Amino acid sequence: KAGVTQTPRYLIKTRGQQVTLSCSPISGHRSVSWYQQTPGQGLQFLFEYFSETQRNKGNFPGRFSGRQFSNSRSEMNVSTLELGDSALYLCASSQGRLNTEAFFGQGTRLTVV
């Protein structure tokens, strides 16, 4: 059974650009959550999607957005990149919203220069 796949693994962008990150959940999983991990702030919740609908949202500016497709794959987009957006972006998938286990991908490391 394939795990959670995030692409790309590494990305370098310049300030002001936009970026789209992709997450393919485990087959059969319908819930995808996104997190930003930085050394200073730890793991911060961005948003959760279930059955193509955003169910929860963290405290991030509107530059951060996401969506989920009918095959449960999810993308997150960050527009007008800032240096502070440099981080490891992790996604997690689970079968349902209240299931016991969420599986994480390896993450996409975004560097903004």
Added chain:
Amino acid sequence: GEDVEQSLFLSVREGDSSVINCTYTDSSSTYLYWYKQEPGAGLQLLTYIFSNMDMKQDQRLTVLLNKKDKHLSLRIADTQTGDSAIYFCAEREKLIFGAGTRLAVHP
């Protein structure tokens, strides 16, 4: 809003027990998790506890939950160098994570 807090660092000697603590604010949390992150790797679920339990043991891991104080702890018995990692506690409703506790195991 909901919050999960952990101490940031813990250093133990190999063979000793490690206890990592966590407090949370959301009393409606149904599940509470412990995840482990090794350098350069994603998060791996170690164990979880359902909110109607006080304790759960899984080999070298013991999870204690005090619902009244909203306090969760993870005890690792006979800590090994391979246990060196960052440990995150998380609550299930929004899968809110603590900042992580960096465990360093020294000989």
